[in-house]
Amino acid sequence: MPSLFSAISSQMQTKMSDATMKSPSLKEGQVLLGKIKQLHVNQLATVQLGSHQLTAKLEAALENGQSYLFEVETAGETPTLKVIDRSATSNVKDQVMQLFKELGIKPTKSEAQFIEDLINDHVPMNKKDVENLHQLIKQNPSKEGTQVIKEMITKRLPLTETVFNALNSTKEASQSFQQQAVDLLQALRQQPNQSQVLNQLQDKLQTLLKFDQPVSQTKRMNLIEQPTNQMGKANQSIQSQETSDISVQSRSVDINNATAENAGRLSDEQQTLVSRFEKQIPISNKQLFQLNKAINTIEQNMGETTVKQLEQLQNALQSEDVQVKLKAQLPTNLAQDMDRFVASPEKSKLDQLFPELQRITNAQFQPAEKEAIFSKLNRVVDQSPSVFSVKDQFLIHMKDYFQTSGLDYEHQLAQNQEPNELSQPPLKQLLMQALNESGPQVREIETMLNQFTNQQLSTIQDHPNFIHVATQIPGMFGSEQAIDLEFYSRKDEEERIDSNYCRIAFFLELGYIGETMIDMNVQNRMVQVTVYNEEDLSAVLNDYKPSLEKGLDDLNYKLGSVYYKPMPENTNDLMIKPDYQNSSTTSNRLDVKI
Structure with missing residues (x-):
């Protein structure tokens, strides 16, 4: 549900920015619009930057009450600001044109207006950013292209063609992660005499799609032969038998209480892993x-x-x-x-x-062994789902996906981290290597690689006073729909997520109850839960309340209230209160205990 997700995200980010933003953090070379509020001696002045004021040193005599386009020459407690156009009579438009003139750029009318709008909105940028924006707009002049470029500069993403292509192609893509993976796997299977990299990529895709599992193998083979537009229904059909025992009232089932059939399927190694999993404590x-x-x-x-x-x-x-x-x-x-x-x-x-x-x-579990362990646990989930609660099935799937997908692949390279000898190359690494090998599957590889790049760029936005995390987990539990997760966190004194103040939003498409949003708001470890759905779920939520209270109490949190609200037609009615927001979470369908 991208429209709902985007609408809520925009509201939450705006409210948190307004509630938590302190004085702006300036950087040398930054270009910004400021208004002189009061002149002082020694070339000092009180300058208004957006909704904030600061004392700065000016390099020229300016007029009180006038707005100027400044460049930050030196940052610090008392920054030095250099005015780009000293003319007191020039408006913002004229000053933007003067900036273009200094850079030797002849902008189009729409490009000049685009930069002017960014400056009026106080979007941080420097002269190099303006040059890069000029090149991107020149190469992508369409309305859709400028929307992607605005997203890049607003989110402070690198202003490169690679990033643009990743964001733009993902917006245009109508296929889910699973559909893209199936298309690529089908293309690879049709190519004989493959290289080692392509063989590894094929094996990785089969593992992620669980085509290498013994369960329903014939049906899985039918899936890859389905037309792309039937993929979702086929996948839902394939998974339904494996998740038939997952009901709306799923509860935690210890391995010792699992059915004899399920317990009998597990090897000694699997039983040991399940037993260890139940003893894990969620610390860093x-x-x-x-x-x-x-x-x-x-x-x-x-x-x-x-x-x-x-x-x-x-x-x-x-x-x-x-x-x-x-x-x-x-x-x-x-x-x-x-x-x-x-x-x-x-x-x-x-x-x-x-x-x-x-x-x-x-x-x-030690860090070096987690990748292999969660991969094996994920296989247990497919083989004997009733061994785990639905919540634990989600956690296992999520951890396995993040560790095998390679979303942090570039970070590991930047940190000079040596790969674990026992681990397999992550999917992101294999896609990058496979792209260098020409072949008929290049288009499918580029599509998946762009989606990965987009997810990496948009997962974490680190602001001066809060952290915003938004990501998507590929469909699971028999659903072709992905789960969108988003949370905002106020930073604590050590610049970390403040778990006492949380705001978590889950955007779900559930097989039983359809489009659902779960809003968890934590204030001083007091939790308020609001569930939005077309159907009145008040009775079901009341049934969950005692177990929810106990689960939160075990984690030193208290349940304040659980509310049901109808899903409004206008997403602006989903008002996220302007509290300090955060998150650390487990994502849940209503089938899952939070």
């Missing part, structure tokens, strides 16, 4: 590393543990987030022991607690 890799390091140090020096070593463990346990996650797996008496140890780290308080901390940390 950094937190887990610090906890492991402190525990291992004490274990190696158990007879001669020093105060410094005990304090190291105390520091690893200081985080409220870590404490809450650990206490969920500790008996009440040991949870109290942990509180006493954190308050005053003494070895005697670890007698019973320490073995339990070792047990919990030893069961955690």
Whole structure:
């Protein structure tokens, strides 16, 4: 539902920007429109930039009350601003034309208006950006093209033809991720004598599409033979048998309680992985590393543990987030022991607690093994879905997708990270390598590569005071529809996501109840949930309320309220309140417990 998603996104981003934006962060070379509010001595002045004011040093005598186009010469606490056109009588249009003249550009009327609108909207840019915008507009002068270019500069994306093509082709594409993958796989299968890269790409696509699974193999082969416009229905038919036991009231099912048929399908290795998965605590890799390091140090020096070593463990346990996650797996008496140890780290308080901390940390998945583990767990989901709750099926699918797709491939290259010897090349890497090999499948490869690039560029927008994350997970659970996730987060003192203040939006197409939006708003760890749908779901939501309260309480959150609201015809009526917004989440259909 792209129209609904875009409408809500725009409202949320505007409201959060208004609510959280502090003084603007200026950079050298930036071009901006400012109004002189008051002149001071020593060439200082109070300048209005949009809705903010600051004190700046001017390089020329200017008139009070006039608006000028400035270039930032030096940033800092008191920036130095150089006026581009000193004429006090010139309007913004004339000053923009003067900027073009300095750059040696002869713009068209529409191009000049485009840049003027950006400047009036206080979109950050510098002279190099104006030159790049000129080239992009020159090559893509259509109305649709300028809309893509505006999105690029507004979101501060690189102003290159590659980025433009990625955004533009994705907007024009009518196919889902699954459809594109099926088309590419079909093209690869029709090409004999393939290279190693193309063979790897074919294997990767088969794995992602689950065409390499034994379940319903004949039906899966029928899918790839279906015409493209029938792909969604065929895929839904194929998956329906595998997810027939997933109902609206799905609940967590431990492997020991799974049906004999499902449990019998699992190998010893799979049962071990499922058992370990149930023992995972959702903390960051950094937190887990610090906890492991402190525990291992004490274990190696158990007879001669020093105060410094005990304090190291105390520091690893200081985080409220870590404490809450650990206490969920500790008996009440040991949870109290942990509180006493954190308050005053003494070895005697670890007698019973320490073995339990070792047990919990030893069961955690290590970063180097996560890719292989979640790939195997995803196979368990296909093979025996009732082993996991629907929520856990989603989490497994999401983690597997992010780790095998290669959405962070370029980041890993920039960080000089060596690939795990046991891991397979991610899909993004294989697509880039395959594009260099000429062949009849080039068009399909370019289409998928553009979609990946677009998703990478649009997933995270980092603003001075908040973080915006929006992404799409390919369809699952028998649905050809993807799930759109979006959240906004106020930054905490350490520039990280503030989990006490969250705003999460799920945009879903559900098989049972159709178009649905779930809005979760967290304020000081108090959660308010609003579900939008055409059908009145009040009774169903009331049934979920007790389990939702308990689940949130286990995570040290409190449920404030659960509301149903009808899906309005006008998306502007979906008013997102202008609170500080954030998110850290699990995405859910109504079939899933949040």
